[in-house]
Amino acid sequence: MNLYRIVYASTLSESFSSQDIEHILASSRRNNKKQDVSGMLLFSHRYFLQCLEGSRDNINQTYQRILSDERHCRVTIVSYENVTQREFCAWSMGYVPESHLTRELLFKFSASATFDPYTLSNVSALALLKSLHGTVI
Template sequence: MLVRLLYASRAVDASPEAIEAILSQSRQHNTSCGITGILCYGGGVFLQAIEGGRAAINELYAHIVADSRHKDVQLLHYEEISERRFGGWTMGQVNLTKVHASILLRYSERPVLDPYVVSGKVSMALLEELMATASIVGRS
């Protein structure tokens, strides 16, 4: 059974090197576990959607919650799915500093990423928009 999980967290270290280390580790691990997804970050906040088998996703989420590189981890949405939305990515990446503010304003009161103040559905709609506008890099 396939599931999709969406969560938010705050970076303990939001340096480019730390972000790259998280992405690199995700890509290596996720491929072998059949996990796909997308990671947005901006202003020290992560918004991540991950998809795969239920056991693999639950195990990965438990690891993220315990990961010292993340704090304030919050589950935004969890659902069973019939097909993957992010199947082409082991871990796609969006750097919100390169996204036009008008896209963020469609889904939030201010042009910043703050999934803590919007619903999981709104956060997923933002990810869909970022896919539609080709704002995602790191397809692998």
Template sequence: MNQSTSDAHILVSMTYASRANPDVSAKDFNEILKQAQTNNAANGITGMLIFNRNYFLQTIEGPRAKINRLLYSLIADQRHHDLQLLGSRELKHREWAKWSMNYASPSEANAAVYLKYSTTVDFNPYLLSAEAAHNLMHDLGAQKQ
């Protein structure tokens, strides 16, 4: 059995934070989201993305080899920088199976959820532990279902 065949059976989750480049517009972000949804669906990747004008926080899950390849392309993407891996783990089952890429942004309606996991009122994923990031995305995802 070759490496990629065996990796196809190992399901992983990876969470990262990054800083949006200042020239990323709302139109650019909508294109990022559509592209992620299309590419992820084709590659068996699911996940959750949080974005405000300054930061991305994303969890992606899928076959280990596909997640590793996606990580390399994310690092090379010029629309964001300072990518920091917050956590990575093997999964028994997907948490975001319904979503090729679910999305949430900070709003008045969900401000209490952000405050629950953050030390500040402003959303800054670099200040979150891996567990807090996971729980934040889980709570926001539950609101959208």
């Protein structure tokens, strides 16, 4: 009754620099582990698509911190739902390097071969994230 999943899309802000991704992953993993949050992060072409799973409180707190992070903007919820099991329980924050987001893969679930997570439906976004299980690092 208390397990939720949120998926959101966002856009790199100008202030984003190339090492930021490592910092984000490091603090995500440190915080999420403490809060029993699992998830996955895609990063490509100036956009993020992220999924977070955990208690309603933890998911919302984490999302609040993320929303106020100035390294990205136009943070937009793609889906939010109560679930009965996690899809990404193996990762406190799985990361799929841009190189694994092949044209073929993106193309299958979206209208474009370049990554634009704002155009994904809630079903397509989750399907894309699941199809990447094998390539998480």
